[in-house]
Each structure stands twice: as C-alpha cells, then as structure tokens.
Amino acid sequence: MSPNLATNPQVSHVSLPAAVDVVRVEGLGKTYPKGTEALKGVSFAIDEGEVFCLLGRNGAGKTTLLRILATQLRPTTGRATVLDHDVLREPKAIRPFISVVPQEARPQMMLSAWDHIRLMCMIRGMSKEDALARTKTMMEEFDLWEHKDKLTADLSGGLRQRVLLAMALIADPKVLFLDEPTIGLDPLGRRQVWAMIRRLTAKGVTVLLTTHYMDEAEKLSDRLAIIDRGQLAFLGTVEEAKAMAGTGMKVIVEPLKANGDDRQVLEPKSNTEILEIVQRSLNDGRRVTFQPPTLEDAFIKIVGGSIEE
C-alpha cells in the first residue's frame, strides 16, 4: 500500500519510498496561463489494481490533475510519473499503456457503436483483420453486440458510456483515467459502469476516476483523495475519511407519528450519551433511529461545506 502522503495538515508528512508505484505525484502544481491556480503542491501515490477516486467540488482541480496524469496538460511545478515515466519528459513512454475517457465525452451520433470501436482500433494501429476481431470481442465483452448496427443517437446514455469505455479499453491499458464517468447516467446505468470498473480492476487495471458523487466514491474506491481548492485535503480509505473527520453515529429522535416538525438529529460523543438519549426518548414515547456516518458527512467536515457549493 502506498503511503498516505500529502502536503496538507490532515494527512501525515512522510517521504515517498523508492518503490515503483503505478502513479506517483510529488508536489504537483498547476497555474493556467491566465493565472488561475488550479493545483497546489499535491502529492500521493497509487498502487497497481487500485480504484483511486479523486473527490471534490466542481472546480476543485480534479480534472486538471487527471489531465496532467493522462499527459494532456503540462504541470507548472512538481513531478508526476505514470508507470515510472515522467508525464512531462516521457509522455510517449506512457501513452501506449494508458487510456482516458474524458469528462462529458460523447460518441458521434451518426456513427454506430461498431464504427466507433473499429475506428479506434484502426487509429490505435491495428490491421484491418485485427481491428475487426478486436471490435467483435469488445462489443461482446461490453454487452453491446445486440446494438452493433444502431446509431449511437439511438442508444441510451448508459450504452453510449459503454461505447466510450470500450473505445478506451481496446488497447488493454494498464492505467485507466475516467473523468466523471457516470455523470448524467440513471441509477441503473451508473451501476453498470461501476460493475465494469470492478471487472477491470479484477484484471489488474489501475483506475483513477474523478467524481463528485459521494455514493460512487464510497462504493468504488479502494482509496480516495479529497481535493479542495487545488489542495489535497484528505488521502486514505473511505473508513479513514470518516474516522479522520471525527464523524460518529447520528441519532434521530422524533415523535412516533413523525410529521417532520419535531425531529432532532443528534451527534452523541460517546456510547454513554447514546444510551442516555435512547432512554430519555423511550420514556418520552418518541421514536429513535440510528444513522451511520456517511462519506458526505466526512467530506463536509474535511472541506467545510457540501459538494454542491
């Protein structure tokens, strides 16, 4: 497991060991030509086969970070390596082994799913025969075969996202970058994408994805980084986030016939306090329910606001 390294007080300061990580970021900063400082001294490392989520509000710097790692954007300060190659100096050594699905990417409406995947195979340098065979394999793997002749204009959002994922995965990448992969999808479509990501990591693919959906980060991530205003605010697992933010069980006390008017949400500090609340509520004839801490609670504690702000 890679060290939880960051330049932020919420994460311990340690030196990176010499071991080779799939992704390694050290003091990365990015200031855009017009002066916007999007990233400030971000450091972390990602292990092979991990699903690593970058979580943060809109404009926090998640996409900037992902684009730098995917060799699409130059960093201003610091260093980043992917598969032990520097993203700035050796992008050509990285590119054959990575793939990216950009945020809000969309297929061409007048082409079919088959066309998209076959064209990407040929753009990636496959021969005509190999491209046809690979396209068929990918379409079957992504359950797209029955839709192969439909124009993408006639496909659902979830199927279109699958087309894009299939395009990204034709080259069997070692590292996959997904920028908000489920934005705009319905709950079923989101779950299909999640299942696909899990299947990939089972094969050893490392996935770095950005999201601002808390449930997505909670369900998918092996580890996550919370980015706030360009800085690393937290690095660790979901459980560590909840623990670090000091969020405990919430106790909700309300009348038996709940009408929402007299509802109390309490955050007791100890088990003794929980017992006292339960005892008091039962004596008063009120209903008590418990709500375990969520990643959203931790996020709010860590960045001092909600994701929608």
Add this chain to the structure above:
Amino acid sequence: MLLIVLSLVSFLPVFFLFVFSGGNAAMAMPALVGAIVLTLAFIGLFAAQSVYFYKHWFRFQDMFVASPVSPISYTLGLSLSTLFSSAPSVLIALAILLYSRPVGIVPILGILGVSAILWLAMVFAGFAIGASTKNTRRANSVPQVLGFVIGFLPPVYYPLSILPPSIQPFALLIPSTHAAQLGKYYFGLLDLAPTEVLFGWVYLIVFTIVMAIIVSKKARWVDP
C-alpha cells in the same frame, strides 16, 4: 457522403452564372475554374469544425492525446480526409473543363497545384480557428463568414476585370483571387504576364507560411 454533397455547394454559382448568362460558356468556364479552387479551399477551411468538435464536443482529441497517436498523424488524418470527400466534385468539374477546353498535363497540374496550396493555407487557417475557439457557435460561423470573404466576394467565379480599377488591388489581397487568376491562366482563359504568374505563386506560398506560423502558435497537442 454528406461532405461530398456539401462540397458540391461551391458549384452552385457556376450553375447560376450559366443559367443567367443565357447558357454563355464564356462565363461558365472561368466560374468552373473558380469552383475547383474553392471546393478545396472551403473543405480545408471547414477543418475548423472538425478540430473544434473533436476537441471540445466529442472530446476524442483528449482520447487520442492519451494514446500513441501522434499529433502529425492526427492532423494529416483530419485534413487529408477532407480531400477524399471533395475529390469527386473536383474530378467532375475538371472533366467538364477538359471536355470543353482540352489542355495538356501542365495546365492540369497548374490548377491542381494552386488549388492544393490554397487548400493547405485554408487547412492551417481552419486548424487555427478550431484550436482557438471554445464556442460552438463561433466554430460554425467563423468558417462560414471566411468562406464568404474568400469565396463569393472576390473575383473567383467572375473575372477580376469586372471590378473597378480602384477596387482591384484590394481584391488581390485575398489569396483566393490569386489562385483563381492562376487557374484561369493555366486553362487559357486569361492572359497573365510571367511576373504576375510568379507574384501569384509567391503570394500564395507566403500566405500559406504565415498561416502555418499562426497555427503553430495556436494549436496545441498537449495543453499549456
């Protein structure tokens, strides 16, 4: 198929000139030369839309950057594909021209040469526009306005001599005027002095180099 149909749009003025001049081939022939030159210029200029849409709309350029695809092959692919789609209409026009006015191989190479260099300049212009705009409306409208400025306004379909002498120097500032003048010259539809031929070629080459410099400043494979 759609692009092939669109490339035929540049032949509409030829049709109108032929019809409204009462079937006068003397008007239609220079216009046909202009149409060949402009078909390639238009299709080059509209690379702006491909560049913009692949980068900002479909976001495929980001997928290509993060792959072994080189910027050179991407650029060549986008620009040369436009040549394939415009080839049928250019060949049809060339066949009509040759049927009406048989010429040798040098004039054919001449008109294809000036058309190709104007196409290259317009591809560069298209890439510069597509790479520097982040606005869909602008990506669509700027090539259309420029298409009007380089295509329908200057003496491409009609002779330069029709314009008042005071306006002619301004018309000669537009590169498509030179391309059309040279094309008409190669088909024997216009007399030009050797210095005028040389000036026309030099103007087109310099314009293409300037466009290449602009696109090298504007278009980026890896964003800064």
